[in-house]
Amino acid sequence: MKATVKLNERVTLMIEEQKEMETLHKAIILANYPKVCSKCNGGAVILDSNKDKEANVYVNVVCLKCGAKAKLGQYKAGGYFWHRDFEIYNKNQSAQADEVPPEFDENGQEV
């Protein structure tokens, strides 16, 4: 089963899975990304993605008002879920490595 999911004006995904439920799962989860920041109940959010030194890829929704992020999580068994709570990542706060996607400036230097 195939599904086309339009996330925004620029990103349209084609999802194809053997099982219909898998296609439905991915299409529905990805399309229903959090659209209101739970930190500030603020305005627009954008989809964002980054990658760390170990080539782990992170997909986030970022609040344009306060900068808080909600991450796309992945189930070990396959499939996705959105963290519904937006979190503000403070560069100086220590946290588990997998909880803090590093940020890079335009020159590729970690900031």
Ligand SMILES: [Zn+2]
């Ligand atoms: Zn916010």
